[in-house]
Amino acid sequence: MLNIESIRAQFPILSEKINGKPLVYLDNAATSQKPLRVLSAWENYYRSYNANVHRGIHTLSQIATEEMENARKKVQRFINAEFDHEIIFTRGTTEGLNLLAYAFTSKLRPGDEILISHLEHHSNIVPWQMLCERTGAKLQVIPMNDSGELDLLAVDALITEKTKIVSINHISNALGVVNPIEYIIKRARAHSSAYIVIDGAQSAPHLKIDVQAMDCDFFVFSGHKMYAPMGVGALYGKEKHLLDLPPFHGGGEMIAECTFEKTTYAALPFKFEAGTPNVGGNIALGAAVDFIEEIGQQHIAKHENTLLHYAQQQLLSLGGVKIYGQDALRAGVVSFTLEGAGIASDAGMILDKLGIAVRTGHHCTQPIMNFYGIAGTIRASFAVYNTLEEVDLLVEGVKKAKKMLL
Template sequence: MTTTPPHTGGFDLAAIRAQFPILSETVHGRPLVFLDSAASAQKPEAVISAMAETMRHQYANIHRGLHWMSERTTEAYENARDLIAGFLNAPSRNEIIFTRNSTEAINLVAHSFGSMLKPGQAVLISEMEHHANLIPWQMLRDRAGIELRVAPITDAGDIDLPALEALLADGKVALVAITHMSNVLGTITPARQIADMAHAAGALVLFDGSQAVVHHRTDVQALGADFYTFTGHKLYGPTGIGVLWARQALLEDMPPFLGGGDMISTVTFEKATWAHVPHKFEAGTPAIVEAIGLGAAVSWVDAIGFEAIAAHEQALTTHALARLAEVPGLVVTGNPACRGGVVSFTMADVHPHDIATLLDRNGIAVRAGHHCAEPLMRRLGLSATARASFGIYTSKDEIDTLADTLVRIRDFFV
């Protein structure tokens, strides 16, 4: 199976788009314009083929089998772990834990690391967090009696760093859990600066990389992270697979999250002992085919190169902000210092749900609603926004189609 894009020497958008079969589809008789990649990205043929070929030619359960099929599939599954360790520049492959998604990865940390926290300690998040990086900490607060602190954001949509530093000052914060890139505002947070501030105050730091890992190179060592999470389906991989990276020393100290097969070393009716990491945190039969698909996605993205991807998506974002500024009555949400390929907006006299519905009638897929970030919406004084989000396959022509269609929608309502 081929995981390398069929182009060399530069970013060839046409060649990249040709590898996504779904982009040839039509919606309501119009060419599909897919601008909802922040929710879930489309899949290249390399990922589709890797998963199909696994199921056609080598599928078996892994780790415990002694036959050829099991050994071959185990090798492919563990190779995906190696690929992802390299992708994140993790010091050790054993620091890569496969989960279902970022949500499960954060819940794992909240339950396992969180069980080691004591009343009087605190977890610090921000106002711009996705519910996946809020609800697990609320549940931990209610279960364990820890304090949950919330760092404010500025009106532009950036983390208020002086306020965050003040919330760290008493030394009670055990963990800072912050998005690396907002799924609503597109804000790319100053991760290294936040990590340094957290460590200076005696706290560990977790970054929710669900959005960020798609758009630019992520080096967990350079970031100074202690935990990092991301989900496969936004990175052109399948659903049902995500990753928790954590420093091995932390994983060794943390108790297991789930109990069952494959996470044990020995079992009697009286007690059990745990497998070494990473298997200590991977109970039961994992998402085998999905992990192999994520490995293929990582290889495919790496072959293109994040420098080219980041430059392409930054150009798209700049173009989108310019074109949307031309739409009467449209207001882009936030103006962060550093924005990734996510642009949320409202339009006077037109509800975001109506915007999304009418765009869909023209073949354009966007997201509308609170984007699983209700507290952030309240901070912004909004109930919902429409959101256009870009992927490696997005073109400026598609953004022009979005802007031109929004003008027609505005004219219809006015």
Template sequence: MTLTYAKTLADQVRADFEILNQEINGKSLIYFDNAASSQKPKSVIAAWKYYYEHDNANVHRGAHTLSARATDAYEGARDKIAKFVNAKSSQEIIYTRNASEAINLVAYTWGWANLKAGDEVILSVMEHHSNIVPWQLIAQRTGAVLKFLEPNREGVLTVEQFKSLLTSQTKLVSLVHVSNTLGCVNPVEEITAHAHAQGAKVLIDACQSVPHMPIDVQKLDCDWLVASGHKMCAPTGIGFLYGKRDILLDMPPFMGGGEMIADVFLDRSTYADLPHKFEAGTPAIGEAIALGAAVDYLTAIGMDKIHAYEQELINYLMAALMEIPDITIYGPKGDRAGLAAFTIDHGIHANDIAAMLDQDGIAIRSGHHCTQPLHRYLGINGTARASVYFYNTKAEIDNFIIALNEAIAFFKRAIA
């Protein structure tokens, strides 16, 4: 029987992603590894290429035309990002290599300057390693204490448990908005309000939310928010930190060097205004411009539209996965983001499933997804993870489910 599908958002944008129009091992590529990194539309690649072919020069200090054009494009992209997340000013957007660098920036500037022995930092067991390791290092240096929220039975952080950990000693809360393993959407707006009532600052890891749903930093009222470009249709090597202007002004520089200075004397230096105080050295100019192009692309589609379509896809995927008796799916069964991490009974390893699916041209992720503490908390070594984006289709999900069932059957026969 040949299935028919209604026209969708994916049909409108699919031609923009040339990489998806290829075969892997003789099969049409099905890319379900979007939580790790998204694909890039032609307009983003073209923006990166145009800079290097037409405007390649260093930014800010050049007096010639190429430098002026490069600077306009580079700072124009910052303006687009600020508008995309509804920051009050582009001065609140700091370019970083990725979200990991953005978190480290906050840890080694604000954290080192403000945390002391006995102060508490609240994280969760579902955090990406990039939102655990920097705080471990700062805690070792300052004597601050790390406390960890645990998800409830549905795999979501609750406000009630957060309030039970919050004390007058809590100085920082740093939490993931959407878990890259559980797929849960955590109540960060409510958590932020309670943290602020206690005088604590809040950092939100939005790597899995900024590319997939509308984000308003003023509504969230977070003090910092981080995201990676490569998960939102932009190149690798570029991300951003949003920070409230008054907090950024009080933070010391992250790295010293060119671009972040006002004046340098042999015995002292003064620093540039925001946001350049935190951007030492020649930046990733082409990548930042391409990130601006990615923001243009997502904005033209509409984040509400992207989110609604992804919800349709993940509901379809979850319903199909739950029909397979050999699978355990982690995270909420209801409201969730566009990813599903799962294990398979009979001792079938996630890596083996991923390798078998690759033979059918299907790309998924397997392993601990940089969330080893969460996997230990769940009592498992790793999971297989399928993650969708707005260019994916229900037909791809159907083919994935067929291939997954065939792979499970193959390994069950091999084990028997």
């Protein structure tokens, strides 16, 4: 059993009051709160050894370089990459996906196909649309069903020799549905030579990730959804692909030799890390990995699943609540609407007055909302520091919202 009170004590913000009420923070799919060890790691860098990395022979630069590269090794172990130079520090999932979409420009030709799914966040749609516009490639979409699950019968028909990229999220940020990426990867390997990209923004905080067992070519995720600061994240890529792809940004740090006639690029991972990195943030990302691993991903997943199932049960008991993806395999999210209660934001504002933070709207997944014919949902998303008592407060808040809006 996890000592939730001990875990909560590591998050100063959880003692705050909102509108005179204790904060109930249930917007973790948007961003998680940060434990003291992460805040301390970030602050300690700026207080004690702030310096640029890789470029200085002085002591502070050497310390900063060592600490940031140690964080890279932590991320490598966290997702079980084969080499630490397969970890590229980014600003987050969105930058990682844009990096890939830019780098693939030279790999695609008119008539080639890129396969995504109906359950994608806009950041795993728009960069590929832009790539199609540049290259003449065509975007294909795995359809979803009313249960919020992907139509796997369509996968084999959609994956062909024309498929050059398959980019799928591991967990839907809008519904919490866990996609069968192992099946999709297996089918892609059987029917094409496509690059496999996995958007792990929502899975890295909730599941044990093993990119080698998964056999994806690329895996992207953000730090701020897994207890690290905003503006940090990582792109994993198999060494052979990272060596083959061109860099995304040009400038300092990513060169081997630079002349006016020609520039050659640095070795991995620096080839993809132009400019001064977010040193403090990257070090704090390593501290967030320490926090997660100290608790244990399996314990976090078990606790969050308990919260999810309890929340679903209690919300449905109110009547007039529709949960999207209700019967699907999910992680971390319950996404719902109140029948006849107008737009989701009305309920969200009522909950905020009670100190309860949820997300309302389309969650950057307008195709999902269009499928269901709704403008948006109320989304409660969980982290390891949330409690059953907080779920009870959410349910009471929803009950109050129903009375006020119906």
